[in-house]
Amino acid sequence: SHCTMQGKAITWLLIIGIAIIKSCEALSNTIEAPSLTSPSDAPLDYSAIETKFSVRSPEEPEEDLCYLVPGRPETASECGFNPARKTIAVIHGWAVAGFFDSWVYKLVAALFEREPNANIIVVDWLDRAQHHYPNSAENTRLAGQDVAKLINWLEAELQYDLSKLHLLGYSLGAHVAGVAGNLTNNKVNRITGLDPAGPHFEYANELRRLSPDDATFVDVLHTNTKGSPDFSIGIQRPVGHVDIYPNGGNEQPGCTFQNAMKMIATFGINNVDQIVKCAHERSVHLFIDSLVNRQQQSMAYRCSSKDAFNRGLCLSCRKNRCNNLGYGVNKVRRARSTKMYLKTGAQMPFKVFHYQVKAHFFSQKNLILSQQPILVSLYGTHGEKENIPLILPELNTNTTVSFLLTTDVDIGELLMVKMLWESDSFFSYFRDNDFMIRRMRIKAGETQAKVSFRAKDAEFAHLVQGGDAVTFLKSKEDQNSRRRERLHRRKMHGSFFKQGQNEAAIA
Ligand SMILES: *[C@@H]1O[C@H](CO)[C@@H](O)[C@H](O)[C@H]1NC(C)=O
Ligand SMILES: *[C@@H]1O[C@H](CO)[C@@H](O)[C@H](O)[C@H]1NC(C)=O
Numbered sequence: 001s002h003c004t005m006q007g008k009a010i011t012w013l014l015i016i017g018i019a020i021i022k023s024c025e026a027l028s029n030t031i032e033a034p035s036l037t038s039p040s041d042a043p044l045d046y047s048a049i050e051t052k053f054s055v056r057s058p059e060e061p062e063e064d065l066c067y068l069v070p071g072r073p074e075t076a077s078e079c080g081f082n083p084a085r086k087t088i089a090v091i092h093g094w095a096v097a098g099f100f101d102s103w104v105y106k107l108v109a110a111l112f113e114r115e116p117n118a119n120i121i122v123v124d125w126l127d128r129a130q131h132h133y134p135n136s137a138e139n140t141r142l143a144g145q146d147v148a149k150l151i152n153w154l155e156a157e158l159q160y161d162l163s164k165l166h167l168l169g170y171s172l173g174a175h176v177a178g179v180a181g182n183l184t185n186n187k188v189n190r191i192t193g194l195d196p197a198g199p200h201f202e203y204a205n206e207l208r209r210l211s212p213d214d215a216t217f218v219d220v221l222h223t224n225t226k227g228s229p230d231f232s233i234g235i236q237r238p239v240g241h242v243d244i245y246p247n248g249g250n251e252q253p254g255c256t257f258q259n260a261m262k263m264i265a266t267f268g269i270n271n272v273d274q275i276v277k278c279a280h281e282r283s284v285h286l287f288i289d290s291l292v293n294r295q296q297q298s299m300a301y302r303c304s305s306k307d308a309f310n311r312g313l314c315l316s317c318r319k320n321r322c323n324n325l326g327y328g329v330n331k332v333r334r335a336r337s338t339k340m341y342l343k344t345g346a347q348m349p350f351k352v353f354h355y356q357v358k359a360h361f362f363s364q365k366n367l368i369l370s371q372q373p374i375l376v377s378l379y380g381t382h383g384e385k386e387n388i389p390l391i392l393p394e395l396n397t398n399t400t401v402s403f404l405l406t407t408d409v410d411i412g413e414l415l416m417v418k419m420l421w422e423s424d425s426f427f428s429y430f431r432d433n434d435f436m437i438r439r440m441r442i443k444a445g446e447t448q449a450k451v452s453f454r455a456k457d458a459e460f461a462h463l464v465q466g467g468d469a470v471t472f473l474k475s476k477e478d479q480n481s482r483r484r485e486r487l488h489r490r491k492m493h494g495s496f497f498k499q500g501q502n503e504a505a506i507a
Contacts, residue, residue: 046071046153051146052124055079058112062105068121070153083158086166087119091147093171093197094136095129103284110291114327123147129172137200140172141208144179151184163189167215170194170284174210175201181214182207193220195234195283202229202236210239217241217331221286222249224279233280238337244325246286246344248306252279254346289348290326296349298325299446300340309341312356312404315445322445343406352406354445360400362436362460369395369433373422376405377469382412414442414451415474423466433465440472
């Protein structure tokens, strides 16, 4: 009962929080918004800048030691700003507490780890970001104008090459970066939006929010887009060239309600804001992961929908359909923004391996089943992962089922697969449901390898509800059939005879 009480408390806090945001939003929508003035129209007035630009050092990544001041070129050399080098500017979000969240210094430290020679700047607009949400949201324009002035000044005064500039904005900070990118005299190389804020921006004009026009390349991570668009903490619509929705974008592993209860039990109810922010801030930690765990680079895949992705239908890397998540993203730009998906683990390193499993389920009986629990075990050249739990939404006679499977273990090349059909505990006496499976096809997203498997000891594996696991082995014919396919393709393209007769003999 202790637990349920606290659960209710959280729910109420969330509801109240959202209600406040909504009512303030309604209020502020009636206020006439000031128009944007381009710095190129007006004479540059650096005295109006309120935002501070802290140049951080690798030795003390958490300390504000020196500020870059537009209009005062001596501050660049004082702060050790090197105009020849890459610059990464970190922009925080809503800051009710009035100080930096702890992720800021973690991100700065990770940036230095990856780019030890870069200029790392923390944009401090705390004074304008600690008000009620709608006011702070409105202030993103002013902060953005300040950042644009800094950038234009760096370019004019230090001949800074904007193709070396990368803006990283979290939550409201993503829109600050967007406004800034739109007001600079020349294009900034890259803006990364880390779960750009949703309330106030979901339906906002492109000039007020992050959009693909704001930099040569804009990439975005969406990690907390739960609920209807009006209520979502993170923006739901794609706002960059590449928009990645880890775990579908709405909720993140380790940020569930059960986890929240555990955290409250450990740290007390005062940490409720941390819990609310868990999925929102996950965007930052995924980015940090991409900086420091280069050997465990997460891959995202282009897909038309979350559901298609969850059925394993989108693990292709052809024509840039897959991309790296985070710092090492490939700068692929299309006319329309691209939605990409991936699964992740609950903590760093977040990388998981994705597989599409496809099998045809035969039966003499006409079975139409839903929500069937199965366990799949994968065995490969590097390792194994046993009993990966999965719910098949539909399992019908004589249909092909395709589903997505993930492992946190690098299995290497797949050699063997086992499948077990768990009985529904309520009807465990009911055991005469069964299917025959001849073969299984598995495609690995990370390696793009396609392997087909055959039932181990017979032509068909006999999968019984509540019965034993069935085993499939990598099919030996695989290699031959691939060669046949290749030859067939060549033949179709008319180049077969030019390749000589030797291959014909092999075929
Ligand atoms: C600013 O945004 C508008 C609207 O998206 C776009 O047309 C314009 O080209 C942008 N300007 C710059 C300098 O990026
Ligand atoms: C399913 O297909 C198999 C083989 O193609 C056939 O023998 C069987 O009758 C079919 N089952 C049903 C219920 O139609």
